[in-house]
Amino acid sequence: MTVTRFAPSPTGYIHVGNLRTALFNYLITRKAGGTFILRLDDTDPERSKQEYADAIQEDLEWLGLTWDRVEKQSDRLDRYEQAAQDLRDKGRFYECFETPTELDLKRKKQLNMGKPPVYDRAALALSDVDKDKLRAERGDGHWRFMLDQERIEWTDGILGDLSIDAASVSDPVLIRGDGQFLYTLASVCDDIDFGITHVVRGSDHVTNTATQIQIIQALGGTVPSFAHHSLLTGPQGEALSKRLGTLSLRDLRAQGVEPMALLSLMARLGSSQPVELCSSIDELVEGFDIANFGAAPTKFDMNDLFPLTARVLSNLPFEAVADDVAALGVPSDRAQAFWDVVRENITVKADMAEWWSLFLNGATPMIDDEDRDFVAQALSMLPEPPYSAQSWADWTAAVKEATGRKGKGLFMPLRKAVTGRARGPEMADVLPLLQKKPG
Ligand code: GLU
Numbered sequence: 542m543t544v545t546r547f548a549p550s551p552t553g554y555i556h557v558g559n560l561r562t563a564l565f566n567y568l569i570t571r572k573a574g575g576t577f578i579l580r581l582d583d584t585d586p587e588r589s590k591q592e593y594a595d596a597i598q599e600d601l602e603w604l605g606l607t608w609d610r611v612e613k614q615s616d617r618l619d620r621y622e623q624a625a626q627d628l629r630d631k632g633r634f635y636e637c638f639e640t641p642t643e644l645d646l647k648r649k650k651q652l653n654m655g656k657p658p659v660y661d662r663a664a665l666a667l668s669d670v671d672k673d674k675l676r677a678e679r680g681d682g683h684w685r686f687m688l689d690q691e692r693i694e695w696t697d698g699i700l701g702d703l704s705i706d707a708a709s710v711s712d713p714v715l716i717r718g719d720g721q722f723l724y725t726l727a728s729v730c731d732d733i734d735f736g737i738t739h740v741v742r743g744s745d746h747v748t749n750t751a752t753q754i755q756i757i758q759a760l761g762g763t764v765p766s767f768a769h770h771s772l773l774t775g776p777q778g779e780a781l782s783k784r785l786g787t788l789s790l791r792d793l794r795a796q797g798v799e800p801m802a803l804l805s806l807m808a809r810l811g812s813s814q815p816v817e818l819c820s821s822i823d824e825l826v827e828g829f830d831i832a833n834f835g836a837a838p839t840k841f842d843m844n845d846l847f848p849l850t851a852r853v854l855s856n857l858p859f860e861a862v863a864d865d866v867a868a869l870g871v872p873s874d875r876a877q878a879f880w881d882v883v884r885e886n887i888t889v890k891a892d893m894a895e896w897w898s899l900f901l902n903g904a905t906p907m908i909d910d911e912d913r914d915f916v917a918q919a920l921s922m923l924p925e926p927p928y929s930a931q932s933w934a935d936w937t938a939a940v941k942e943a944t945g946r947k948g949k950g951l952f953m954p955l956r957k958a959v960t961g962r963a964r965g966p967e968m969a970d971v972l973p974l975l976q977k978k979p980g
Contacts, residue, residue, distance in 0.1 A: 543575030544738050547601075547608070548728065550582040551594035554789035557807070557841060558743065558773050558781065560604075564807050565741040565770060567606045568829040571822075578735060579608035583615045584722050600790040604800045605822050612735065614727045621722040624730045624760055625715065628686060633759050634715070636682040637664035638675040660685070660711035681720065685712040686756055693751040698741070698768025699834050705751040713752045729753050733762030741831065744769040768831055771811055776842035788843060797889025802849035811839030818852050851888045865890055869897045879974060882966040900974040904961030912954040915944060919955055920980040928972035936972075 545566040549555055555563070570577040579601070583589035594613075601608065614621075628634035637660075639647070648658035664685070667675070676682065690708040697703050715726035732740065732753075740750075750767050757764050773781050781788070793803060801819060808825045809816040812833040819825045859866075859880045866876045883896045908916050919940045937955065941947055956968055959979045965971070 542736075542738070543570050543573035544578065544736050545570045545575065545741070546578040546580045546612075546731070546735065546737055548580040548582050548731075548742075549597055550585070550588070550724075551590060551597060552585065552588040553593055554791055555597050555600055556785040556788045556790065557793070557803075557843075558785055558788075560790060560803070560807055561770060561773065561810075561839075562742050563601065563606055564804065565768075565831060566739070568808065568826055569739060569741065569831060571826045572829060575738070576609045577607075578610045578612055578737075580612045580731060580735075581614065582724055582727065583613055584618075584621075584724060584727050586615070586721075589615070596791065600794075603790070603794060604804060612731065614722075614731065617727070617730065618722065620730055620734065621727055624726060625684065625722075627760060628715075628756075631759060633687045634684050635664055635687060635712075636672060636684055637714075638667075638672070638679055638682040639664070640679070657709050658711075659709060662687075662712065679718075681718050683714050683718045684716040686715050686726075686752070686759070688712050688752060688755055693754055695750070695754065695764070695767055698739070698766055698831050699771075700744070700747075700769055700836050703747070705748065707751065707755065710748060710752060713756075715756075725749060725753060726756065729756045729760065729762070732765060733757060733760060737765050739766045739768070741768045741770060743772055744836070745772060770834055771836055771839050773841040774838045776840055776844075778838065778840060781841065788841075793843070793846065797850065797891050798846045799850045799853040799889075802846050802853050806845060806849060810841060811835065811837075816845075816849075818849055820856065847888050854887055854890065855885045857884065862890070862893075865893065869894055870901075871897055875974060878970070882970045882974060886965050899960060900971075901976050903975070903977050903979055904959065906959070906980065907957040907961050907963070909954065909957075912958075915946065916954050916958045916980075918944060920958065920978075923978060923980075925978050926975055928975060930969060930973060932972045933969040 547563040547566050549559055549563075567577055579598070581589075581594050581597070583594070598611075625634060644660070647661060651658045651661075664682070672682070688707040688710060692704050692706055694702070694704045713723075713725050715723050717723060731737070747769050750769070754764050775781050775784065790803075801821075804822065804825060805819045806816055808819070808829055813835070814828070814833055817828075819828070859877045862880055863876065866880055867873070871879045879897065879900070883893055886896070887893055906916070919936075922939050922943065923936050937951060940955070941951055944951075952968070953963065956965070957963055959968070959975075960971060
């Protein structure tokens with residue numbers, strides 16, 4: 542049985558980078574027929590907000606990535622305390638009192654001497670009397686997990702065989718001086734208790750994984766399979782971290798990106814398979830294999846989402862957009878015809894409004910100088926609406942007869958005059974939608 546989790550911290554909106562993690566976990570779970578847990582990593586009471594927890598759920602629902610269960614770390618503090626006690630009993634947990642400034646100084650000294658900036662375990666030498674004294678002066682200490690200084694090895698689902706020397710990593714802090722449990726411990730307890738079998742997350746977590754493997758073992762848990770996907774970069778390979786704020790799922794949604802466009806891109810970007818527009822999540826599940834992904838950073842260009850969105854829209858049946866069309870004020874007897882005319886000519890749904898306004902009020906005509914007289918003459922030959930499916934053919938035949946123009950020289954100036962643009966739907970379909978005579 543495959544059990545996975547997507548574990549965002551509700552300290553902000555989720556972005557495309559988070560989506561990659563969510564989607565990979567979701568797809569492997571659905572493919573294997575397992576349980577997908579949404580876990581809210583909310584052990585930081587100051588930064589975690591209900592508003593963000595709600596937003597995360599809303600964003601996932603928008604995409605159709607449904608979870609089987611929600612868990613909150615803030616509900617499980619007793620369990621983390623119990624795990625902490627277990628680690629103390631096993632001699633793997635020690636209290637330290639260095640201030641951030643002291644730690645910083647130690648790191649600088651080590652770096653100056655060409656040594657890796659690994660915590661020196663000075664606190665292990667403190668006697669009980671020393672600790673009492675420090676506690677009285679500085680308050681409670683923070684607690685570090687004592688790593689076994691050996692190589693930590695695992696076969697990563699994406700990165701292959703990995704080996705990290707625990708001696709090159711600082712003993713991780715699991716409880717802060719103010720008593721707050723840190724993610725590293727909470728996550729391990731949850732992964733054990735919820736029977737997590739596969740963890741897919743960003744490659745920024747590789748060192749965490751090494752230390753978490755030892756903590757899981759110390760607590761007597763089963764180590765899950767790990768896979769670390771590459772991080773996203775901008776189109777030029779630039780770091781995306783600073784721009785991720787503008788790549789939140791809600792921003793993309795507000796810009797009109799369609800869920801299947803986003804999911805189709807993210808399920809393939811960075812893999813050896815080409816991006817293909819899928820019509821359903823089931824189709825994505827079918828074609829997904831995490832083994833196709835590589836370690837190289839993955840370039841993400843949000844502009845790629847728009848052609849895909851346009852294709853999603855052009856495939857949508859009228860029923861799927863009936864509400865959006867009605868909301869524009871399109872009368873119901875024209876709604877279907879309106880959609881059939883615009884579906885191939887919009888990038889995002891919001892573009893429909895421009896077309897409806899054009900049909901309702903007319904366009905600002907686009908007339909080339911040399912066509913002025915021709916267009917004026919042609920428009921004078923166009924009767925008042927309503928127009929039928931036959932109106933365009935009748936009108937252009939009459940104009941051809943009167944002016945001698947034909948082909949592109951006949952049709953293009955009329956298209957530009959009526960719609961204000963050089964491209965768009967079949968004019969025979971456009972005319973019946975016009976509520977006013979053009980010009
Ligand atoms: N809350 C962590 C994060 O968002 C979860 C990492 C994990 O998947 O363990 O980075």
